[in-house]
Amino acid sequence: MSMPRGTTDAPGRLMRELDWNLLRTFVVLAEAGSVTGAAEKLRLKQPTVSAALKRLEDRLDKRLIERRPGHFRLTEAGELLYREAVEIQGSILRLSTLMREVTDEVQGHVKIAVASHVVCPLFDATLAEFHANHPKATLSIDVMTSRDALAAVTAKAATLAICLVRQRNPRLEYLRLYREFFGFYCGPPHRLFGRRDITQKDLAGLPTVSFETDRLHDVLRPVTLMRAEAELGERIVGQSSHLEEVRRMIIAGLGVGPLPVHVVRRDVEDGLLWPLPPHDRRPAIDVHVVWNPHARMNRAEEAMLSGIKERIERTPIEERTYA
Template sequence: MTEELRPIQAERLARELDWNLLRTFIVLAQSGSVTRAADRLRLKQPTVSSALKRLEDRLGRKLIHRKPGQFELTEAGTLLLKEAVEIQGSILRLGTLMRDVTDEVRGHVEIAMASHVVSPLFDDTLREFHECHPAATLSINVSASKNALEAVTSRRASLAVCLVRDRNPKLEYLRLFREFFGLFCGPPHALFGKSDLTKTDLAGQSAVSFVTDRLEDALRPVTLMRAEADLEDRVVGTSANLEEVRRMIIAGLGVGPLPVHVVKRDIAEGLLWQLPPYDALPQIDVHVVWNPKAKLNRAEKALLEMLLEKIRQTPIEERTYR
């Protein structure tokens, strides 16, 4: 290729290159497989593979080495990914600027949330939403997951972030993150600070827990964990609020379940002590739930779309808190 032809080719590429091909390539490169990329894009695998081939043909470069057990960006693919991500950022910033100048988003967002949801992804979404739409307002109402779902069903809430046991076909669901529950006791408890404990040491100990810690409810795996530990059948204290369950455990009322990633600081500060089992802990999924029939204002729609897009762009491994 001569030097005289290169500017012509570059101009043609800028004119004819489809942005959707670049967007698909970004998701594909970040996902590490066609299957995961197709799931995130909600496309069929052949469609994703075809998009990659069209992009490679357009650029005249191999972008990804693919064969069984191998998925690796070429040097050209690595360079393209860096540039494409910058282009994507510029497009997103341009859209935000245009909205701020010509069409400011206003309105109130009502979020129904289970107690003490700890999710960096959700926090980042709230921050970005406020930066993009400073005129919008929001409120977060904490309640039991059952009540949060009822608020969305009745359209009293814009969306819910909560546990889900049985799915209502009238609602839409997307997993926000996965957490793991362990059993804990507080400083007054006889087992506090003891090492080399086994599940047999927990037999007959009094228990505290959540109101949803029942076989027929959202915390069924936690109920089974308590049963396997042979804790006392009678639960001496319950609450729908994680902070209150935590309070009862720290106060020494009994052994109770808590999300491990939420109480790391309490463990470090000597307020809680983890008890067996230490492996194969029950996993609980926290979902974003919304009503597709609800007429959302522009602020509600903007926050929901932003949150769902961020979830879909983030692999579940990065949304799993161990």
């Protein structure tokens, strides 16, 4: 059937004429926040980057970036294109790996993005079983903030993430891996260390150390509320996105700080940390496995995801709760 006069096959024309290099340049430009920064990353001249943006806007017939001196912002169309282009980029990067893995034996690489200091026997058992069943497959585990771990999964740059979740992205899938509880601790130099007569009132006004996500609108909101209830000082003297560094500052005596109870149990036994009240109202924090159902996974990735999902489904949450 012929198309009505005056109309064109816009989607088909876009598919034929759109150059992937233009999309790649746009992704770098959006992430760099300036033409100068994008040109440096791409090792191109600034006029070349500006011309690429102009060609892309002409092809799409949409303004993608609002630019003027001191102002750089993606338009609504630009935000939409950036999200889609990041996913396309992730799919293209995976093509060569997928083609190499056409074989009878499960092999391939699994990249896992993990929040700082995940301590979970169920996850460890999954890794052991995976390696025993698929010795030719390889693994890499990158430690990063929960926000970055989720971004890596969204961009198809990681197979799965193990992290805290504040707000769910409808494009991703989530399963609770385990539940942990946070308590307050101090280190040997602190004046409360070793005291057994401490009450919650003794914490009022004390300097604190905490995580960057210890805020009312972020993933450690329950910890923020516990800190407020204990009337700890509002001034946080030390912050980090990594548990190991928060632990380091607490042990060094910078201030009182929150840590997962099961993670630092050995430190308490070794005399490096001292638990503080409240002991009976510790907030629960859930750690999730997150993956992108739109990502094309290799066989090793499918095996890893299947293994961890099966273990979660057959293990009651009580056995995945670390008090």
